[in-house]
Structures are given as C-alpha cells and as structure tokens.
Amino acid sequence: MTSPALWSAQAHMPSVIGRQINVVSAEGAYLTTDTGARLFDGTASLWYANIGHGRExxxxxxxxxxxxxxxxxxxxxxxxxxxxxxxxxxxxxxxxxxxxxxxxxxxxxxxxxxxxxxxxxxxxxxxxxxxxxxxxxxxxxxxxxxxxxxxxxxxxxxxxxxxxxxxxxxxxxxxxxxxxxxxxxxxxxxxxxxxxxxxxxxxxxxxxxxxxxxxxxxxxxxxxxxxxxxxxxxxxxxxxxxxxxxxxxxxxxxxxxxxxxxxxxxxxxxxxxxxxxxxxxxxxxxxxxxxxxxxxxxxxxxxxxxxxxxxxxxxxxEGLVARSSELEQVLARELKAIESHAFVAATRVGGFLGAIELSSDVSAEFVTDQVIEQGFITRPLRGNAVQISPPFITTDQEVRDLVGAVRAVLDAAQARTSKARATA
Structure with a gap:
C-alpha cells in the first residue's frame, strides 16, 4: 500500500495506514465519513466542538x-x-x-x-x-x-x-x-x-x-x-x-x-x-x-x-454553559452505573468530561475502535482510560447511548474472555 502524503498527528503511521477515518462533513454532534458512516462525536473532536458542527x-x-x-x-x-x-x-x-x-x-x-x-x-x-x-x-x-x-x-x-x-x-x-x-x-x-x-x-x-x-x-x-x-x-x-x-x-x-x-x-x-x-x-x-x-x-x-x-x-x-452543567449530572449517573462492570476499574467526571478507566483485561484502544463500529467516537487516554466529552448540544439520551455502547463492547469482550478461559 502506498504511504499517504499526510503525516498524521500523534500517530504510529504503520498502524493507521489503511485504517484512517476520513471525515468529510459534520452537523450538530455527528460526523459523516467518506464511506457514509454517521458517527456521534463523543469527544467534541479534541475537546473543543462545544457548540456543535456545521453552524450556518x-x-x-x-x-x-x-x-x-x-x-x-x-x-x-x-x-x-x-x-x-x-x-x-x-x-x-x-x-x-x-x-x-x-x-x-x-x-x-x-x-x-x-x-x-x-x-x-x-x-x-x-x-x-x-x-x-x-x-x-x-x-x-x-x-x-x-x-x-x-x-x-x-x-x-x-x-x-x-x-x-x-x-x-x-x-x-x-x-x-x-x-x-x-x-x-x-x-x-x-x-x-x-x-x-x-x-x-x-x-x-x-x-x-x-x-x-x-x-x-x-x-x-x-x-x-x-x-x-x-x-x-x-x-x-x-x-x-x-x-x-x-x-x-x-x-x-x-x-x-x-x-x-x-x-x-x-x-x-x-x-x-x-x-x-x-x-x-x-x-x-x-x-x-x-x-x-x-x-x-x-x-x-x-x-x-x-x-x-x-x-x-x-x-x-443558548445557555450552553448551564447545559454543560446539566449534562455533567447525566454523565455522572451513567458512569456510576457502569462502574460495576468487571472490566471497569474506575470512572471519573469533572464537568462535562469524563473517563472510564478499564481493567487490564481489555485495552482502551480496543474499546475505542469497537465503539466506532457502533457509531460512536471516543478516545483512549493515559492510564487505559476512555475519554467522553461530547458537545454541549448533546441530548441526555445521546449520553446514555454513548455509555451504553461502551458497555456493550465491554460485555462482548467479557464474554469472549470467559469463553476462552472455559476452553483453556
């Protein structure tokens, strides 16, 4: 495969070539890729797309x-x-x-x-x-x-x-x-x-x-x-x-x-x-x-x-700073609920930004890759953690759906691990 001309930021280039996600448009809290996939922007890009994308x-x-x-x-x-x-x-x-x-x-x-x-x-x-x-x-x-x-x-x-x-x-x-x-x-x-x-x-x-x-x-x-x-x-x-x-x-x-x-x-x-x-x-x-x-x-x-x-x-x-405070409470409740998962070591919230710290049974890189397949963008952080920090225009349900997508990936990973151990 021919190497791309663009040298991506913070990227191990051999690992991303052929796997890159090409975003071609965006509106509100959602991105569209060149394959037509519609992805929820669960990180507000790099923590900043607070008012959402594509405002006329x-x-x-x-x-x-x-x-x-x-x-x-x-x-x-x-x-x-x-x-x-x-x-x-x-x-x-x-x-x-x-x-x-x-x-x-x-x-x-x-x-x-x-x-x-x-x-x-x-x-x-x-x-x-x-x-x-x-x-x-x-x-x-x-x-x-x-x-x-x-x-x-x-x-x-x-x-x-x-x-x-x-x-x-x-x-x-x-x-x-x-x-x-x-x-x-x-x-x-x-x-x-x-x-x-x-x-x-x-x-x-x-x-x-x-x-x-x-x-x-x-x-x-x-x-x-x-x-x-x-x-x-x-x-x-x-x-x-x-x-x-x-x-x-x-x-x-x-x-x-x-x-x-x-x-x-x-x-x-x-x-x-x-x-x-x-x-x-x-x-x-x-x-x-x-x-x-x-x-x-x-x-x-x-x-x-x-x-x-x-x-x-x-x-x-639009009162979006106050809305950020409201969304913090929604996110805190959802992360508190996922803390009981066997593959979750801890969760943290400070404002409308949070992290799910994972156990050593599963990597944050794996989880964030799998969550994309469900239509949600998250990001791996230091300490085997998953970043969650959507735009301030996010709905309560979208927060629940995002955390639910992470839970679904963890459930599937846990099931595979249990099956592998049972057959070992």
Whole structure:
C-alpha cells in the first residue's frame, strides 16, 4: 500500500495506514465519513466542538468578516476592531480582575507564551534566579518546546536527546501538594518562576482536583512568591459548567492559558489572560517599560476573532454553559452505573468530561475502535482510560447511548474472555 502524503498527528503511521477515518462533513454532534458512516462525536473532536458542527451563522460571520477585512497583524502600532472587541469581551468574563489579553493561534502557543512571560516578568523585576517551571505528573500542555518540556506524560517527552527540551523544569505528583512543598524546599523559592496545572488533567486521564489540593498549592505559591498558571485550554468556556474552571474551583491564577472552546474549533485561536501584577510593568513604566517579545503571525486575526465573538454569543444565548452543567449530572449517573462492570476499574467526571478507566483485561484502544463500529467516537487516554466529552448540544439520551455502547463492547469482550478461559 502506498504511504499517504499526510503525516498524521500523534500517530504510529504503520498502524493507521489503511485504517484512517476520513471525515468529510459534520452537523450538530455527528460526523459523516467518506464511506457514509454517521458517527456521534463523543469527544467534541479534541475537546473543543462545544457548540456543535456545521453552524450556518458561524460560516456567515466568517464570510462577512472576510469581505470587510480578511487579515492584518496586531504587531507594534497595528490592531484591528475584531481583535479589540474580542479582548474586551474576554476581560468581561475572565476570572481575573482587570486582565490583559494576549492572542495567538492555539493552546501550544499559549503555553509557550505563558511560561516565557513568567520568566520575562521575574527577569525584569530583578529576580533573575527565578527560572524553574513546575508541572504535574500526568499533565499535558501541548507539544511546542516548552509544552513538551513540562509534560507529565513521558511518551511526549522521550526521544529528543535530553530529559527536557527547555532547561529548568520539574514535575511533582498529580495530587501531591506535599511533593510541591518538598520541591520548593529542595530547589529554593528564589529559583522557581511558576507552577502550572490543568484544573482537570485531561489527556492524562480526566483527573479532577482532590479536595483541598489547589487551596494548599495556592497557599504555597503565595507564601513563596511563585506565579500560578492555570492551563484552561480544555476546561475554559463552559466545559466544567462554568465559563472557566478557575471559577468553579476557586482558583486565583496569575495567568490563564486558553484555546479550544473560545471558538469551538471554528478557527485556530488561543491566548492568555494576564493579571495586573504581571502586565503592569509592561504597560505602566513609560520609557522604562520592557517589551515582551511575543507574537505569532496570526495573533489577533480578525476572522478568527469574529468567530470567537460569535461562539461566545451562542454559548450565552443558548445557555450552553448551564447545559454543560446539566449534562455533567447525566454523565455522572451513567458512569456510576457502569462502574460495576468487571472490566471497569474506575470512572471519573469533572464537568462535562469524563473517563472510564478499564481493567487490564481489555485495552482502551480496543474499546475505542469497537465503539466506532457502533457509531460512536471516543478516545483512549493515559492510564487505559476512555475519554467522553461530547458537545454541549448533546441530548441526555445521546449520553446514555454513548455509555451504553461502551458497555456493550465491554460485555462482548467479557464474554469472549470467559469463553476462552472455559476452553483453556
């Protein structure tokens, strides 16, 4: 078989060639492939298709903006109305008071920008030894150089010749505030620039925070003058039943990284919400203010910004953040019911995203492949877990049907295993 020209993301290419699922259209919560198969999007693509696919008004917004101003950069003195409008809107809903907004092209961009900003801030205020970035085991922060360096998933870090592509990174246990305290003691607070965490670990297996964890982390950050960065690339814009997980979990970050749900995937957009402590020296010191040398070619892209504004309008107009909260309860009930299955080790829910952690009797890769045959898309995650995070327009019945499809696959796998053991 001839190899395809496209080198797919995060793919073992010999394993996917000949098995690739070619999506040709989408509407609502469903995709259609080139074979005519209709598949329920149980992961909202990569966690982001929150308002659903194929909305005509989103296409119309892009068309109208392209007729007016299709693109221009926001470097230096230049800006555009849509980028300004989006920044003002984001500030109005941000869980950081008096925030400033940096726009870029996606989540990995946002992580690089956030961690560079943390080090740039400390360097400017004269505390040049504060360089180390601390992250959590099991975490995922994109695949740019900085995101790769702080990743808590070893398979995303390996093979580059060094333990960390960017020097000065440390990892601590997923729920272990004591390990964070011990790391501060070992390294010294004057060497640590920032601590970064996903409020809910996503790709690492959907792990919500344990009670008291972030309260202790934030106390340690305050007492040791360490910046706290919330990676809300997955959780931002309604996925946890509030606009930001920082609000739900009472976090007070210095920087929030966002992407995905800001446009529901209708365009590539990410960015940062930056607290006054961090932005003030770059705005308010006149000739002595430094320049933060950030920026991507499509920062503040007017079409992308227009789509984000319309997406946020739809979320509010249709009450989809509240609907996400309702769907969380449906998902929690369905996952609780499947916990009794012999092949299920545990289930987890945090907002309208969940995971079914499987026993060693069956692999998540096998289950997700089999569920596709029943018309549902799920995704294998770290820890032999199955991801569930559909769009916010999903019905209660579709949640039940999705979890039911997973149960059916597990039942069939259990029956085969029992039969094999009986005949052994």
């Amino acid at each position: 008004e989103m296409a119309q917004v892009a068309y109208e903006q392209m007729k007016t101003l299709e693109v221009y950069h926001v470097f230096g003195r230049y800006t555009n109305n849509r980028a300004i409008e989006l920044a003002e809107k984001l500030v109005s809903i941000a869980p950081i008071n008096d925030a400033k907004v940096i726009l870029n092209s996606g989540g990995s961009d946002s992580i690089d920008a956030a961690l560079k900003l943390a080090r740039r801030y400390w360097n400017h205020v004269g505390r040049t030894s504060k360089k180390v970035i601390i992250s959590r085991e099991g975490s995922y922060h994109g695949l740019h150089a900085y995101g790769t360096s702080i990743a808590g998933l070893d398979f995303n870090r390996e093979g580059y010749g060094t333990d960390s592509l960017v020097d000065g990174t440390e990892r601590v246990g997923m729920h272990d505030a004591a390990a964070f305290a011990a790391t501060i003691e070992r390294l010294g607070a004057e060497s640590i620039a920032a601590y970064i965490a996903e409020p809910i670990l996503g790709t690492g297996g959907v792990h919500p925070p344990q009670d008291g964890y972030f309260e202790e982390i934030q106390r340690l950050c305050r007492e040791n003058d360490i910046l706290f960065i919330a990676d809300e690339v997955i959780t931002g814009f309604g996925r946890t039943g509030e606009m930001f997980a920082s609000s739900r979990y009472k976090l007070q970050p210095d920087i929030i990284a966002f992407a995905k749900g800001v446009t529901s995937g209708y365009a590539a957009l990410g960015g940062l919400l930056v607290a006054p402590r961090i932005w003030h020296p770059f705005f308010e010191q006149g000739a002595d203010s430094p320049i933060y040398r950030h920026g991507t070619t499509y920062s503040g892209h007017p079409v992308t910004a227009a789509l984000a504004l319309k997406n946020l309008e739809i979320l509010e107009r």
